[in-house]
Structure formats: structure tokens, C-alpha cells
């Protein structure tokens with residue numbers, strides 16, 4: 403049963419994946435449309451205080467929205483991916499590299515031998531080899547405006563309980579509120595079936611996109627579709643715009659403002675608008691792709707939900723990496 | 733494969749197509765090649781060296797031995813990587829056509845790349861290898877560049893590309909423009925690399941020092957040129973004998 407779902411999936415996208423990783427880029431893209439849903443408040447800040455934001459344009463309307471940097475998504479997914487590897491293929495890895503003890507998250511200290519390093523890349527290490535990531539994230543934006551999705555907190559000085567300004571108390575980091583929805587497009591380029599499955603599994607099981615080691619930033623990732631083709635697909639920013647326009651039903655400024663300042667959004671409506679928006683954009687730009695929809699994607703995720711399945715696909719992938727990781731001396 | 737290509741003067745080529753690319757940033761754009769604090773940070777140009785790779789006209793490798801610092805030593809790779817197209821396609825530098833919004837971020841103050849720690853430790857997360865601030869261009873900004881195709885070459889015109897140090901996604905809207913060919917005195921009013929030019933301008937020069945290549949943003953020239961009208965009505969003149977890094981191919 404589970405074998406079936408994976409085989410069917412592999413057969414569907416076969417023209418846009420590789421048998422083995424190759425050093426020279428080709429134009430094989432697997433685009434994933436993901437909706438990240440905050441299940442608890444999250445801190446997405448760069449300076450430690452202010453929520454990340456950007457001004458975006460939707461039709462004629464300009465609005466400041468919350469932002470989830472591409473690199474925050476990478477960092478979080480990579481932490482999960484490395485943890486999964488350590489748990490599942492340490493023995494296999496030790497056959498390749500006797501002293502392997504997991505793989506570091508430090509940029510220049512990654513092992514450069516594991517499936518995760520091969521897929522997500524790594525900067526030059528002591529071995530002086532650098533690998534370009536074959537996973538590309540878009541910067542992603544909230545559907546609702548910054549003032550609607552963010553809460554500011556202040557630790558007030560004694561006696562200042564009712565004063566809320568930056569000078570009277572210590573500002574605490576801004577929070578993105580629970581329920582915030584962030585549409586994200588992630589692109590896998592020139593990857594194998596095992597790498598697609600590994601990435602999907604990571605996306606499915608990763609539930610932390612905020613700071614580590616806190617109760618904040620619990621996220622549920624809904625994979626709304628997998629689109630494989632010879633081109634990269636539409637961006638997170640455009641999908642966010644399309645969702646806003648679809649929910650507003652018009653490009654009328656007032657209707658847009660109403661959507662962007664809503665207390666809550668209907669998850670199912672947003673999911674549907676994301677899919678329609680992504681596909682409309684693709685067809686407008688004449689980008690064709692093979693689609694695996696949310697239901698079929700869920701079957702694939704179900705087929706690899708057991709650790710033993712993931713261990714087996716990582717082991718298969720590991721066996722495919724020898725040529726790829728071999729770097730001729732200059 | 734040879735690293736050098738005999739340069740063919742593009743002026744000698746009969747057939748020429750011009751494609752206008754309007755590139756819109758879908759995320760924040762950051763170049764490591766611009767020094768923090770350098771005043772050119774406020775006048776960003778996307779070099780054609782980056783665009784050749786972004787458009788797929790040049791292909792690198794996913795796995796590389798260390799190249800060390802960005803230096804002149806990297807230049808032969810550009811020449812080699814674009815050898816197949818050098819006679820057929822020319823890509824200009826891209827310049828902004830909308831007002832730009834910037835955000836400034838401490839490049840190394842907090843580790844939000846791969847490592848999270850309370851105290852910053854030396855240069856862990858800085859893409860420039862430096863501690864400082866990075867000034868980034870906000871999404872929505874538009875840049876314009878041109879792809880010139882010669883002798884019937886049909887360039888691939890991808891809609892989405894990746895640019896900058898963080899491989900920011902960008903959307904490109906393409907338009908084919910009718911071209912007029914002339915010869916004589918003209919004002920080049922769109923930036924190109926100094927290394928792409930046959931000769932230096934004779935006047936009205938505006939120059940930007942960039943890394944790894946310097947750019948002439950404007951200059952008066954004498955010789956063959958092409959002129960075309962952009963979709964927003966702007967008239968652009970470019971020398972007809974441009975070739976990507978021609979000074980390195982000689």
C-alpha cells in the first residue's frame with residue numbers, strides 16, 4: 403500500500419527528478435506549495451525586538467505585513483533534518499566516516515558527507531569544499547497586516563502599569579500571534595526521489611520555526627501541492643497577494659484592508675485560494691508542471707511516516723552520493 | 733574546453749534581437765560584493781556576471797573546491813562558463829527603475845542563519861565574512877536589463893530567477909523591442925561592465941566602482957550602436973559591439 407503511493411509519486415514526477423545527484427545544474431524543479439500555520443505565538447525578529455516586516459503591494463494597496471525570512475525557514479528545516487539523520491542513519495554514516503557523530507549546524511563545520519549536507523549545501527569547511535544548496539526558499543509574508551498579526555509586549559517599570567511606550571518599560575520581543583498563516587513556496591532543484599521524500603518528511607514533521615528551546619513558534623506545515631517541471635514556480639510573495647485578492651473578491655482598497663485586518667482567516671478558504679492563486683500565476687506566466695495535489699501528497703507523507711521508511715530512503719540516498727561529493731583536487 | 737574565445741565584433745553581425753527584462757524582487761536583495769558602508773550600496777546594480785548564471789546562460793557546479801576570496805582569480809571561470817554563448821547573446825547590467833526601499837540589518841549581531849547562540853562568536857553567520865551592517869533592498873523593487881541576441885540565437889527567457897547572495901527569487905517580465913541600428917556619436921545611457929567594451933567613452937562619463945567588475949553607467953561614444961524604446965517609453969542606446977568580458981577573451 404505505502405510502496406504504491408511512493409511508486410506512483412515517483413512515476414508522476416520522474417521527468418523532473420534525477421536518478422543520482424549531479425554536479426552540473428539542470429533544469430529540473432520540484433516546487434512545493436506550503437502553508438505554514440502558527441499553532442502558538444512565534445518570534446520572528448532579526449534585532450531581537452521588532453518583528454520582521456516588509457511593505458508589499460496588492461493591486462493599488464500598500465501594506466506592511468509580517469515576514470518570515472527564507473533563511474529562518476532553512477535553519478529550522480536543517481535542524482530537523484540533521485536530527486532525523488542522527489537518529490536514523492548514524493550507523494550507516496559511520497560506515498562512511500568512522501567518527502561521524504551527527505552533523506553540525508555551524509556553517510563551516512558541517513560534515514559534508516551526509517544526505518542533508520548534500521541537499522542543503524554547506525560553506526567551505528576545513529576541507530575547503532563548498533556545496534551549493536539545491537533547496538531554495540522564498541521570503542514569505544503574512545496574509546494579514548503587521549499590526550494585525552503582531553503583539554508588542556512591554557515589561558513595565560513598577561508604577562508604570564498603564565503606560566505603554568518604549569521609554570517607560572523594557573520592550574520585549576514582538577510576537578506573531580497564534581493562527582497566523584504564511585504561504586511559502588520552496589523549490590528543490592535537480593534532486594532525487596529520495597531527496598524529495600526526505601524534504602517532504604522534514605516539512606511534515608518540523609513544527610518549530612521560532613527560537614529554539616522555547617514554547618514559542620509551534621508551526622503546522624500544510625503541503626498543499628507538489629509541482630514538478632522544467633521551470634521554477636511562482637513566488638511566496640505573489641501567492642500571498644493572490645490569496646488577499648481572492649479573499650477580498652475584488653481589488654478594491656477597502657475590501658483588501660478588511661481582509662488584511664481580519665481577526666482570523668478561514669484556513670480552508672486560504673488553502674484553496676493559495677492553490678488557485680499559485681496555479682493561476684503559473685499559467686499566466688506559461689509555466690507548465692505536473693501536479694500532485696494535497697490529498698495525493700498526504701498519501702505519500704503517510705507512506706513515509708514510519709522512521710524505518712525514512713531510514714531506508716536516507717540509506718538509499720547515501721549510496722548515491724559518492725560521485726557527487728568527490729571533489730577533484732585543483 | 734578552451735578558456736578563451738576569439739572575439740567576434742558584434743557590429744559585424746547582421747541580425748539582432750533585443751529583449752527587455754523587467755525584474756521584480758520577490759524578497760530582500762543583498763549583495764556581498766558591495767562593501768558595507770560603501771556609498772554604492774545606495775545605488776545598486778545587478779551585474780551581468782550574476783545575470784548570466786541566473787538566466788542559465790552560464791552554469792556553475794554544485795560542488796566546488798575553495799576559491800578563497802573573491803578576486804581576479806575567479807574571472808576566468810566567468811569566461812569559460814559563458815564561452816558557448818559569448819558570440820550569440822549579450823546580457824547587460826540591470827539598473828533600478830523604481831524607487832528603492834532599504835532595510836539595514838546587523839550582519840553578525842545575532843545568529844539567525846544556522847546557529848543560534850546568545851553571544852555572537854566571531855564571523856559565524858556573516859556572508860561577507862565581516863562584522864557590520866548589510867543594507868538590503870526591499871521586495872517589490874524593479875530593475876531593467878537587456879538581452880541582445882545575434883544571428884538567430886533564441887535565448888531562453890525564464891520567468892523566475894535567483895539573484896544575490898541569498899538567492900532571492902525574482903520575477904522577470906519580458907518584452908521584445910524593435911531595434912534601430914546606427915553609427916556615429918551617441919550617449920550610452922544604460923550600465924555595462926568596463927570589461928565588455930571595445931573602447932572607453934570619450935566624454936559624459938559616469939562610473940561605478942563595483943566588485944568584481946567596474947561599471948560604466950553612462951558615456952559618450954563614437955561608433956556603431958543600437959537604439960530601442962523601452963516599454964515605459966525610455967530611449968536606450970548601447971554600443972553595438974558589446975561582448976561579455978571581451979577584454980578577457982582577447
Ligand SMILES: [Zn+2]
Pocket residue numbers: 505506512513514515516517518519520
Ligand atoms: Zn552533514
